[in-house]
Amino acid sequence: MEPARRRLAAAAAVTPFRPPRGLLLSNADGEPVARPEMIRRRLVDQVVQPVRWDLCLLALGRIAPDVTVALPPSRTLANLVRRHLPGLFVMSVSTPGDLPRVRARLTAASRTRGATHAGL
Secondary structure (H helix, E strand, O other): OHHHHHHHHHHHHOOOOOOOOOOOEOOOOOOEOOOHHHHHHHHHHOOOOOOOHHHHHHHHHHHOOOOEEEOOOHHHHHHHHHHHOOOOOEEEOOOHHHHHHHHHHHHHHHHHHHHHHOOO
16 A cells, blocks of 8 residues: 555645644544644555544544534445434535535534524
């Protein structure tokens, strides 16, 4: 897998990364990642490192977000989350056509959270 990691590293080096708009958990350790350089590094390194899905599930359980978005293989990941954390709302993204539905749900959750935090 090292040759694949090197190729991804070269592509990532010339790809602009921005801070995520929402919470992004690293599958290396289940910890939140916000700095673009850290996202780039972890994305590249994950090619040769084990996925710590167990730590991601623990973090999701602690954080308990309003909406969890599962990316491909989204149905498999969404089912794992639902099985281990049945109280979380999980949306699957399988195709680009799913993005408007997910965006609408995330926007609605953001508005609700803002109103709740404002004491409304």
